[in-house]
């Protein structure tokens with residue numbers, strides 16, 4: 418299975434689509450946001466710095482991310498296709514990633530651009546809740562992705578949680594960061610001929626179907 422990169426503004430659905438790919442094709446899902454959140458659970462200076470950056474909606478230093486990412490993709494579960502959810506976030510990370518790929522003898526694979534309307538993305542962020550156990554993502558304001566019981570995971574039957582950075586103020590900052598830092602990646606990957614534009618405003622099933630069509634022609 419080829420590796421996958423998602424380029425997407427906040428709340429375009431990269432986490433949800435990654436989970437669907439993982440469930441269907443057993444690919445390994447790597448969320449750099451989650452890798453960073455694991456680091457914030459320690460009381461170290463590094464943990465505090467990461468937490469501050471994430472809460473403000475700014476990017477975490479490239480060196481930290483690249484180090485975490487390199488260790489993660491070198492693991493055995495990444496030998497048969499992995500999904501990068503949240504990486505790269507700028508052209509510098511993309512260039513450094515290609516050097517890591519060469520070193521580890523891995524391929525770039527597909528780059529999917531999830532294209533979503535800003536107002537819809539905001540609604541998705543403000544209502545987003547997820548399961549701390551299985552990672553399933555729900556939205557308390559959207560019929561399509563509401564949990565069956567308010568605030569409870571359909572699969573694990575435990576309380577859903579809200580991320581610290583899922584509020585309107587941080588959303589605006591994250592969206593600006595996306596336009597300034599991440600959008601230049603669109604041209605970078607277009608020129609390499611590996612970019613696929615996937616409309617992502619119409620819900621998870623049509624978005625997933627468009628991705629499967631690129632991957633398998635289904």
Ligand code: AMP
Pocket residue numbers: 427448449450451453470471472474475476477478482502503504505506510591
């Ligand atoms: P995400 O879970 O992908 O929405 O990321 C949440 C936050 O983690 C972002 O707003 C950044 O502060 C940080 N982050 C995640 N991935 C990266 C990355 N590749 N480079 C820098 N910061 C990142």
